[in-house]
Amino acid sequence: MYQSCNSVETEEEQCSEPPGILAVAQPGYRPKSPPSKPKASSNWNDWKWQIKNRIRTFDQLVSFLPGLAGKTELQQVIQKYPMAVTPYYASLIQRPDISDPVFMMSVPQTEELFNPVCLSEDPLEEHKDMPVPGMVHRYQDRALVIATTTCSCYCRHCTRKRIAGTRECSISVHRLQQITEYLLAHPEISDVIVSGGDPLTMSTDSLEAVLSALRSIPTVQIIRIGTRVPVVLPMRITDELVEMLRRYHPIWINTHFNHPNELTEESMQACAKLADAGIPLGNQSVLLKGINDSPQIIERLCRGLIRNRVRPYYLYQCDLVRGVEHFRTPLSKGIEIMEYMRGRVSGMAIPTFVVDAPHGGGKIPILPNYVISMSPTNTVIRNYEGMMVNYPEPGGIGQQAAEGRELPNPGVWELASGRASIIQPSNTSRGQRRRRLVEKQKTASGFECGSLFDA
Ligand code: SF4
Structure with a gap:
């Protein structure tokens, strides 16, 4: 998952079988409308079939998207950064070009080979916070376990392009034992994130072995799983998997939706199954140029998520990782989006915009910036409309200063010094509503605060 995996580069891991051939792509097919499910295939809803039939090679890609036939340089990109697209996720491509968000997130681009000097393979320096290979211990009370390096799709914007898919391996028994010992020796770690790669690409039994080991540690209170499976392989959320997960509560899942086009019936059913099993769901999006760097797209995404019981959790600024320069947006874009969201969308649906430093x-x-000015007695803050108010500090000094000294045309200093308490923009929709309400109260006899409740 995004912000999740690390290297488990040892000889001890168990590598999965090589991927199978592409079965979904039909020669000459152009995904103007969603690709049809393979003829006579009753396997579409079988997650193992989906994994086995991922688009993995340039030839497979071209047979799915013939328009890319001349782009042989993509082979170089695929060699450096592996490609995998499940037939399901490929079916969400509506236009076979960079105007399509799913295309952009899944189909390699030559821009991945362009790397300004500010980028690096491991900008978060995760390897320096890895006391045991396969486990990151960065924050005091949290640790992150790398359960696999396999993903069902390799996101082109992945922060761990150096690892994801270079080998498709799962954690070994020996490594899990080492991690367990570390956690036992560090009781301050109460929250463990199981990540990768994508842990939900593991077999249910293998994942259960990891969860069981973690749950056996008395000081581990919360287990979190980071996964993009509900987005790219929703059929993986089987009854069997959900039944297994609920045995290890409290389990939390963070998924990784980036665009409203990913909110399909299938993906929402997958989320519903998890939520019905009592698993709280969060979402971690990445801000991506040309994909979701628009306030309205993020609004649609967040509204869609919250409607489906997925809480928007983080909106990440793209990391300074090699191969993703073409996805990076200026920080100001994220700030603009946050400015747009606050006041317009419920706080429940607003993610925290973060830079992983x-x-x-x-x-x-x-x-x-919501803090406009400060003095020892008052802090001036603003809301989404541009209304500025003073917040009197405790002790009554500021409050006393403001009382009885309202000025007709206050400036910020008058607020900060307690001489006035508000600067109100005129004609906001909230102001209009208030005025209408006052008029109504004047004309409607008997309506007062005291009559809010029936006698
Ligand atoms: S699911 Fe995507 S973002 Fe997450 S680790 Fe795999 S490739 Fe990277």
């Missing part, structure tokens, strides 16, 4: 500094929230 280079050099392993961890997540830093970035917000529009």
Whole structure:
């Protein structure tokens, strides 16, 4: 998952079988409308079939998207950064070009080979926070376990392009034992994130072995799973998997939807199954140029998620990782989106915009500036409309200063010094509603606060 995996580069891992041939692509097919499910295939809803039939090679890609036939340089990209697209996720491509968000997130681009000097393979310096190979211990009370390097789809914007899919391996018994010992020796770690790669690409039994080992540690309170499976392989959320997961509660799942086009009936059913099993769902999106770097797209995404019981959790600024320069947006874009969302969308549906700091500094929230000015007695803050108010500090000094000294045309200093308490923009929709309400109260006899409740 995004912000999740690390290297488990040892000889001890168990590699999965090589991927199978592409079965979904029909020669000459152009996905103007969603690709049809393979003829006579009753396997579409079989997640193992989906994994086996991922688009993995340039030839397979071209047979699915013939328009890319001349782009042989993509082979170089695929060699450096592996490609995998499940037939299901490929079917969400509506236009075979960079105007399509699913195409952009799944089909390699030559831009991945362009790397300004500010980018690096491991900008978060995760390897320096890895006391046991396959486990990151960065924050005091949390640790992250790399359960696999396999994903069902290899996102072109992945922050761990150096690892994801270079080998498709799962954690070994020996490595899991080492991690368990570390966690036992560090009781301050109460929250463990199982990540990768994508842990839900593992067999149910293999994943259960990891969860069982973690749950056996008395000091581990919360287990979280980071996965993009509900987005790219929703048929993996089987009854069998859900039944297994609920045995290890409290389990939380963070998924990775980036665009409203990913909110399909199938993906929402997958989320519903998890939520019905009592698993709280969060979503971690990445801000991606040309894909979701628009306030309205993020609004649609977040509204769709919350409607389906998935809480928007983080909106990540793209990391300074090699191969993703073409996806990076200026920080100001994220701030603009946050500015748009606040006040317009319920706080429940607003993710925290964060930069995962280079050099392993961890997540830093970035917000529009809501603090306008300060004095020892008052802090001036603003809301989404541009209304400014003073917040009197405790002790009554500021409050006393404001009382009885309202000025007709206050400036910020008058608020900060307690001489006035509000600067209100005229004609906001909220202001209009209030005025209408006052008029109504004047004309409607008997309507007062005291009459809110029937006698
Ligand atoms: S699911 Fe995508 S973002 Fe997550 S680890 Fe795999 S390739 Fe990277």
